[in-house]
Each structure stands twice: as structure tokens, then as C-alpha cells.
Amino acid sequence: MRLDDGRESDNIEDRRGGGGFPVGGRGIGVGTIVLALVAMYFGVDPSVVLNVAGNLQAPEAQQHAPAAPGVQDSGDPAQDALARFTSRVLADTEDTWGALFRAAGSQYREPRLVLYTGGTGTACGTGQAAMGPFYCPADQKVYLDLSFYRELQGRFGAPGDFAQAYVIAHEVGHHVQNQLGIADKVQQARQRTDERGANRLQVRMELQADCFAGLWAHHANRSRGILEQGDVEEALRAATAIGDDTLQKQARGVVVPESFTHGSAEQRVRWFRRGLEKGDFASCDTFSARTL
Structure with a gap:
């Protein structure tokens, strides 16, 4: 992936030096840890656990020390190199989504990315x-x-810098959904249906974030030539590895489609590739798609 000459983002909060807190520290209860592990182990959307935990915790548990702007020197060169790579990927998403929003007559509000160790308040x-x-x-x-x-x-089993970039771009895709009002509409719809219906809506939400990640890669590569040979394959391996069916089979030995919250490996690959190949918002409308 060609980002060595790219700028670093101004929207990094580096809490690795103490702005967060270690697992088991103040604000993290044993119950929350167990819920988080269960969620990850069974392929359940971790954001559900986060939202519940946020409602149950006292306000002081959500506080954190102010983080210095930008990537800070931690004394670990390897970790700092990863942090700066992350900052450059975030900057590239800012440039890409900023241009796309301007072309649509709107303004992109850039998200912030928090680097932390162990745990942190949100x-x-x-x-x-x-x-x-x-x-x-x-x-x-x-x-x-x-x-x-x-x-x-x-x-x-998904190494490579573009696999890492795909993960960042997916989460930024959720920010795009939030800014476009899609996230609010999905949350309201989930509250009006049963658990299976809510899961189906969440799957469409996650697959659209995958498609948005592909859309970013499409335009970033067209504008700045960021992709190298093998990069796309790295992202597809990552999408396959974190598909609900892959995770459930690893965890329990069986696959339960009704409990999917992110989509199968095949679906995640398909929608990332769709965004990468098509490069437009309309192609990422997972909510109108008859087949995912």
C-alpha cells in the first residue's frame, strides 16, 4: 500500500500513554469484560454491548484524561510506526470522503480516531x-x-497493511452512515422489530460499511494510486476471516445465520468488492438489495 508520502491526520487522539486505562482498572467491571468476550466469541455486534454498558455505567466511569493531539512517541518504535500508518490511512479517508461530499454539495465532518491500550472511556x-x-x-x-x-x-490469518486499512475504512464507513442519517434510521427501525429483524438490519448496516470501505479504496486509488499488487487480496482475506459464519464456526463449530450481525464471509467480500469496483453511493444501497 502506497501511503509513505501521505500526510498524517490532525484527528488522532493518542491515549496510549495513559489517557485510557488498563482492563480491570476503574470503570471496567468484570461483568462488562465477560459480556465483551461473549459478544466477540459468538459473533455478536460488540457495539450492542458498548451501548448497554454505556447506559449502565456511572458518568465518572466514562471519563478519561485529555489526550495529546496527533501520534505521540511511546518509546516503542514498532507501535509508533503502526500508529503513524493508522494516522495516514485516516487522513486518506478524510481526503476521499471530503471530496465525495463536496461533489454531492455537502460537507464532510471528519471523525476522530482514538488510539488506546487495554481500555478507555467513550x-x-x-x-x-x-x-x-x-x-x-x-x-x-x-x-x-x-x-x-x-x-x-x-x-x-489476515496479514498486510491493506487488511489493516480495510478495518479502519470500515469503521469510518459507519461514521459516513452516521453523518448521512442512515444510522439513526436503522436504530429506529431496529427498535420496532424483534431480535431477528434487528439482526437483519444490522447485517445490512455492516455490509454497507464494507461497501463504503471499498468505495474509499476505489477513489483513493484513482486519485493517488495507493494500491499495490496483493492489496485487494489482503482486504478480501480480512473480510472473509471476520465474517459471522467464519467466527461462529471457529467458536462453536456450528453456524447460526439468524444470529448474524455483520454478514457472512461471502457477503462481506461481495460488498467490499462492489464498492471497490463501482465507486458510487448508489451501488452501496444494501437496504434496497433483494440479495445480500
């Missing part, structure tokens, strides 16, 4: 590394513990 409750990267619509921030990159390579 407007959606307590964020924990065990939940993986996530987007909190309440504060319009993406949260990422850099240890997930190691898990992506080791546990999920």
Missing part, C-alpha cells in the same frame, strides 16, 4: 481491546487498540 460506554475496533456514534469517534493488528494477522 460516549458509548467503556471501550475494551477485546471488542476490536469500533465506532461510537455518540461522540463520532473510531476507537482502536493497535494490538488488534497483531490479532488480525495471528488469530484471523
